[in-house]
Amino acid sequence: MPHVTIIGGGIAGLATAYYLQKKSRENGIPFSYSLIESAPRLGGKIVTDQVGDFIIEGGPDSFITQKPWATQLCRELGLADRLIPTNDERRNIYVLSKGKLVPFPGGYRLTVPTEFVPFALSPLISPLGKLRMGLDLVIPPRREQGDESLADFIRRRLGAEALDKIAGPVMAGIYVADPERLSLLSTFPMFAEMEQKYGSLIKAMRVSKKSTASHSANNGSGPRSPVPGQPLAMFTSLRGGMQELVEALTAQLQGDLQLGSRVIGLRRLSPGFEVTLDSSGTLQTDAVVMAAPAFIAAGLLEPLEPRLAALLRQIRYVSTATVSLGYRRTDLPTDLNGFGFMVPKSENRQILACTWSSTKFDHRAPANGALLRLFVGGDTKEHLVETLADEELFALAQAELRAIMGITAPPVAQRVFRWPKGNAQYDVGHLDRVAEMEQLAAAIPGLYLAGSAFRGIGLPDCIKSALTTVEGLMLQVKTFER
Ligand SMILES: Cc1cc2nc3c(=O)[nH]c(=O)nc-3n(C[C@H](O)[C@H](O)[C@H](O)COP(=O)(O)OP(=O)(O)OC[C@H]3O[C@@H](n4cnc5c(N)ncnc54)[C@H](O)[C@@H]3O)c2cc1C
Structure with missing residues (x-):
């Protein structure tokens, strides 16, 4: 039976494993797989934590419904009645302008x-x-192409x-x-x-x-809603947090899942590959799905195709952190009538944006509580994420909220998540580089690239990349038979 090794257990790797199982059953083509994840948990950037009665997202807090792949996957996994829309009747967004929060028109x-x-x-x-x-x-429109x-x-x-x-x-x-x-x-x-x-x-x-x-x-149509007759909001989350998606996916997986195991080497055999793990030796496999960040993939693919590795290395990543602060509602000088605010560079502040999570979604804070999530880092402020201790990040977040929103009370809950080199950047020329990478990868039978580095950073696009990968695998299956 052909064996597939999936490197990385973020949403792209998990969805690849899920669709591999599903399509293999549907098409009557048996596959076995190993999913190798270096962290002790699955989900990658998707992580939800509960602090007291606050439900805090570390990474994505929702996904866009216009792109159908995440909603579809949630439905397949039996999560339709867990989907929650944004509270669109309170969809005000503010922009910090000359130190004041001005409504986005x-x-x-x-x-x-x-x-x-x-x-x-x-x-x-x-x-x-x-x-x-x-x-x-x-x-007049631009004349140059590209x-x-x-x-x-x-x-x-x-x-x-x-x-x-x-x-x-x-x-x-x-x-x-x-x-x-x-x-x-x-x-x-x-x-x-x-x-x-x-x-x-x-x-x-x-x-x-x-x-x-x-x-x-x-x-009267739009994307189908979990509630019949109601259109889906533009963004949707899950009642208990995005982690529910990871848990529902994981519950379906019947393959070999290796957590806390890092892939440190990849060698081409003929046919297939040998994958070296830091924990348990090597494994031989017919196909490899690279669902780890591009800079990791670059290191592993260097001996196989140096040009592909060089292109993967050109995908820059920046570091960010999310700092969530939970408050007693009565301690806040505002009723948080909106989804939050964005901060233009010209304001010279330390944060990029702040989501008023408990207004944006229900079930994020206790009845008398309010949850705010601040974004720190990004292109020009990575040093904050890379050098400040947690306590310093909390202090920074509180100082920013004091200056911008007049919040002086101490929070009753707090949680920071760091994403060192966690956000892929699609710099000018990205699509051409991706097309070349895909061409080079296609020339190595059994090698696939998936995940947020390539054709979309959002969860729906990552899931789509998993689907495309599995469809490719199904087409190539004959070449794996030894
Ligand atoms: C703060 C933040 C907020 C976001 N908000 C949203 C949002 O609201 N909506 C949305 O749609 N998207 C959002 N995104 C983007 C989205 O979450 C990510 O693009 C997506 O989750 C990435 O999934 P992935 O599987 O490609 O990669 P990852 O989740 O990064 O998974 C890659 C996995 O590979 C593992 N790995 C690395 N090296 C190795 C190795 N050598 N061997 C084995 N495993 C390895 C890693 O541990 C990791 O688990 C957000 C991202 C961040 C950081």
């Missing part, structure tokens, strides 16, 4: 204004900045103020990335398409908004 879609009135009335952008954004309607940085694109179409106050913080929030280096084509390819098709982002967003509205009005 309504009617924006992905940083582009689609409604005139809220945009015109918002104090977030100066009158000159607004005029400059309006020039998007007349500025990738550019998100910052260059936004500056060209909407101006520098829109980049600083809107696009920069939004992108930093999603990708923990510096927009000056972030690849437009790997992250928001639709922007480039809109520019070419409509000559203007504002026009394109208005068309897309109208067609979405008439589509939903016509068929």
Whole structure:
């Protein structure tokens, strides 16, 4: 029976194991597998902890429902009735502007204004900045083909103020990335398409908004909700935290799971591979799925294909930390009417953003409690994550909340999670590099690349990468038979 070794037990590795079992059963093609995870637990970046009655996410707190793969997987795993939507009736987002929290104006879609009135009335952008954004309607589309940085694109179409106050913080929030280096084509390819098709982002967003509205009005559909008749919110979580997904996946896995075991070497046999583990010698296998971070994959693949290793090393990673603070509701000077705030670089603060977790989702804090989660680190502030002790990070987080929100009371619960070199960065040219990596990997029979380093950092894309990997494995199975 062919044997597959999956390196890394984050969502990509776990979903690969799950779909391998499933498709192998469906197609009547037996496989065995080993999933090797260096940490003592499965889940990688997905981790939920409970501190008192606060449910605290260390990594992802939700996933986008427009991309169907995570929702689909949750349903398959019997988690449909555990899915919880964001509390959209309180979906206000704020931006720190000159030290004050200013509401992000309504009617924006992905940083582009689609409604005139809220945009015109918002104090977030100066009158000159607004005029400059309006020039998007007349500025001709870019002539050159190919990738550019998100910052260059936004500056060209909407101006520098829109980049600083809107696009920069939004992108930093999603990708923990510096927009000056972030690849437009790997992250928001639709922007480039809109520019070419409509000559203007504002026009394109208005068309897309109208067609979405008439589509939903016509068929009442949207992504299917766990609650029949109700559309899914844009983001969904799980009632007990994202860890439920890891637990449900793990409960299904019947293969060989090796935790606390690090892959330290990979050698090509003919056919197949020999995988060396730091804990228990070697194992021989027909296929290898690399679901570990790209810099780890680079080290392992160096002897097999140095060019592939060099490309993998070019994927930069930055370090971040999330600091969660739980409060008594009555200790807060505000009722946290929103999902939180973003911090533009120009504000020169120590944090990137703050999620008001207990407003964004139910079940995150006790009835008299409120939970806030601050993001620290990223492109220019990695040193904070890498050098500060936990107590210093808590002090930093409290000082920031005091300065920005006027919170002076001490928290009643706190938890920090660090993600050293935990966030892959899709720099300009990323897609071309990924295409070359995929080509080089495809030339090594039985080698697959999966996970957040390549075609999407979000959970749905990581799960999709697992599905694609397993489909590839099913097609190649004949070549594994010895
Ligand atoms: C703070 C934070 C917030 C986020 N928020 C969201 C969000 O809200 N929504 C969303 O969709 N996404 C979010 N993301 C992104 C998303 O969580 C990640 O992109 C995704 O979980 C990565 O999954 P992965 O399986 O590719 O990698 P990982 O989770 O990094 O898993 C890789 C695994 O490989 C293991 N490993 C490493 N080296 C070896 C080795 N030599 N041998 C064996 N095992 C090894 C590691 O221990 C790890 O468990 C967030 C990420 C972070 C850090």
